[in-house]
Amino acid sequence: xxxxxxxxxxxxxxxxxxxxxxxxxxxxxxxxxxxxxxxxxxxxxxxxxxxxxxxxxxxxxxxxxxxxxxxxxxxxxxxxxxxxxxxxxxxxxxxxxxxxxxxxxxxxxxxxxxxxxxxxxxxxxxxxxxxxxxxxxxxxxxxxxxxxxxxxxxxxxxxxxxxxxxxxxxxxxxxxxxxxxxxxxxxxxxxxxxxxxxxxxxxxxxxxxxxxxxxxxxxxxxxxxxxxxxxxxxxxxxxxxxxxxxxxxxxxxxxxxxxxxxxxxxxxxxxxxxxxxxxxxxxxxxxxxxxxxxxxxxxxxxxxxx
Amino acid sequence: xxxxxxxxxxxxxxxxxxxxxxxxxxxxxxxxxxxxxxxxxxxxxxxxxxxxxxxxxxxxxxxxxxxxxxxxxxxxxxxxxxxxxxxxxxxxxxxxxxxxxxxxxxxxxxxxxxxxxxxxxxxxxxxxxxxxxxxxxxxxxxxxxxxxxxxxxxxxxxxxxxxxxxxxxxxxxxxxxxxxxxxxxxxxxxxxxxxxxxxxxxxxxxxxxxxxxxxxxxxxxxxxxxxxxxxxxxxxxxxxxxxxxxxxxxxxxxxxxxxxx
Numbered sequence: 001x002x003x004x005x006x007x008x009x010x011x012x013x014x015x016x017x018x019x020x021x022x023x024x025x026x027x028x029x030x031x032x033x034x035x036x037x038x039x040x041x042x043x044x045x046x047x048x049x050x051x052x053x054x055x056x057x058x059x060x061x062x063x064x065x066x067x068x069x070x071x072x073x074x075x076x077x078x079x080x081x082x083x084x085x086x087x088x089x090x091x092x093x094x095x096x097x098x099x100x101x102x103x104x105x106x107x108x109x110x111x112x113x114x115x116x117x118x119x120x121x122x123x124x125x126x127x128x129x130x131x132x133x134x135x136x137x138x139x140x141x142x143x144x145x146x147x148x149x150x151x152x153x154x155x156x157x158x159x160x161x162x163x164x165x166x167x168x169x170x171x172x173x174x175x176x177x178x179x180x181x182x183x184x185x186x187x188x189x190x191x192x193x194x195x196x197x198x199x200x201x202x203x204x205x206x207x208x209x210x211x212x213x214x215x216x217x218x219x220x221x222x223x224x225x226x227x228x229x230x231x232x233x234x235x236x237x238x239x240x241x242x243x244x245x246x247x248x249x250x251x252x253x254x255x256x257x258x259x260x261x262x263x264x265x266x267x268x269x270x271x272x273x274x275x276x277x278x279x280x281x282x283x284x285x286x287x288x289x290x291x292x293x294x295x296x297x298x299x300x301x302x303x304x305x306x
Numbered sequence: 307x308x309x310x311x312x313x314x315x316x317x318x319x320x321x322x323x324x325x326x327x328x329x330x331x332x333x334x335x336x337x338x339x340x341x342x343x344x345x346x347x348x349x350x351x352x353x354x355x356x357x358x359x360x361x362x363x364x365x366x367x368x369x370x371x372x373x374x375x376x377x378x379x380x381x382x383x384x385x386x387x388x389x390x391x392x393x394x395x396x397x398x399x400x401x402x403x404x405x406x407x408x409x410x411x412x413x414x415x416x417x418x419x420x421x422x423x424x425x426x427x428x429x430x431x432x433x434x435x436x437x438x439x440x441x442x443x444x445x446x447x448x449x450x451x452x453x454x455x456x457x458x459x460x461x462x463x464x465x466x467x468x469x470x471x472x473x474x475x476x477x478x479x480x481x482x483x484x485x486x487x488x489x490x491x492x493x494x495x496x497x498x499x500x501x502x503x504x505x506x507x508x509x510x511x512x513x514x515x516x517x518x519x520x521x522x523x524x525x526x527x528x529x530x531x532x533x534x535x536x537x538x539x540x541x542x543x544x545x546x547x548x549x550x551x552x553x554x555x556x557x558x559x560x561x562x563x564x565x566x567x
Contacts, residue, residue: 112371185408187404187406187408188408188410188411189369190366190369190404190408191404191408191409191468191471192420193369193397194364194366194401194402194404194472195397195398195401195421195424195425195471195472195475196394196395196397196399196421196425196475197397197421198394198424201424205420205424206410209411
């Protein structure tokens with residue numbers, strides 16, 4: 001060691017370096033816990049699902065194209081898959097249009113008024129409301145609404161479910177869209193205004209295109225959550241035997257998480273294997289949707305960077 | 307400069323302009339006439355309200371909720387702050403170039419075409435884009451890569467792109483807010499040379515903290531300075547040569563000789 005360095009400094013340095021290593025180990029450990037849990041989950045689900053498909057269980061074809069049955073081997077997910085697509089389609093459309101519009105109002109138009117601050121606080125609180133509460137809301141508003149406007153309809157249809165889930169993820173969509181909009185530099189807005197753009201032109205042609213990748217990231221996370229929700233839909237009365245796939249927005253439906261829940265609660269063991277196969281289908285749909293959204297996001301980002 | 311016997315025409319005239327942010331007064335009593343086809347420089351120390359004054363001219367300060375202006379600014383015989391005046395329309399006639407180049411994250415072509423498009427331009431866009439890039443002395447450097455992202459250009463090129471973008475809407479006045487402060491000396495020189503070309507067609511008002519630059523490029527110079535209450539005043543306004551060689555106010559002399567600021 002170079003002359004003149006205090007031994008107490010050496011001891012101090014050794015202690016600081018040790019602390020740094022400990023902190024590093026804690027961080028890596030935290031990542032590992034999450035990773036191990038995920039792998040364990042995937043392993044248990046996949047092994048049960050494949051065991052079922054490989055042995056004398058339901059064929060993949062039956063699983064994907066048939067309706068549920070009292071015999072596990074004849075049971076399929078077709079109504080639940082189509083139901084999930086319907087409900088998610090409505091949910092994405094509504095939460096995207098309403099959520100992004102609300103975010104635009106709060107960021108670009110409200111000017112930080114008292115009212116806007118009040119709304120902001122409430123949106124953040126809504127994000128913490130349990131999903132089952134949204135089910136009650138869906139039942140008392142959307143189901144009741146469809147009973148009222150569509151005579152003969154019992155209101156427990158894909159539209160009511162899509163709207164309820166849209167409401168459920170709305171706070172997350174709004175907050176993440178706001179953050180994406182806020183990340184667009186003010187100099188870009190000034191540039192647009194200085195060329196004689198109206199507020200709407202600046203938002204539509206400059207702010208939104210640049211915020212869109214960030215907005216999509218928020219939507220992906222939120223929709224993934226909505227896709228796995230069963231509780232609010234069960235409250236709405238969606239927990240019933242549906243032997244057909246919905247074909248219109250006013251049709252009754254079931255969705256994958258509910259079908260999985262139904263199968264898992266049956267006493268016969270083969271239904272539990274069937275449920276595992278259902279979970280794999282749900283995961284694949286989820287991954288497919290996320291992959292598409294990420295592809296879209298990367299393409300938009302590339303368009304921006306050129 | 308106006309020929310003898312011909313009355314000077316003014317692009318912008320500020321009359322007794324005062325600016326408030328909320329109840330805070332930041333500028334008081336600025337009266338100055340900015341002649342057509344000349345370059346008017348606004349100089350002064352930091353916090354002297356140079357940019358604020360400049361942004362009054364295209365009403366960009368209107369974006370700030372608590373901004374309030376008193377006095378009048380005339381654009382020809384048009385009262386910029388009359389109740390029926392529309393800021394959007396004013397910004398269509400008075401272009402602006404900012405302190406840091408702020409190209410949109412779009413192609414070079416789309417950056418230039420943005421202004422004409424949003425203002426409903428119906429003519430030949432390719433010609434307009436070429437003409438605007440020519441006007442900003444950037445055409446030769448980018449003509450083969452118009453579809454490339456504007457962000458791939460160097461800082462100096464980006465700033466000339468921003469000038470070309472402003473030219474594309476064919477304004478009559480161009481405001482420049484310290485356009486060279488983020489650029490190296492060579493890019494700065496290119497912009498200064500460009501300004502001499504531009505003033506044949508446009509009237510230019512430039513804010514600069516660089517006195518040498520004001521001395522080199524401008525025809526008229528305004529010197530702003532804050533008082534002890536941080537309210538900015540116009541200390542002196544006149545021909546650049548006179549102001550730099552024979553200032554009438556001792557504060558101007560102190561500032562331009564580098565004794566403060």
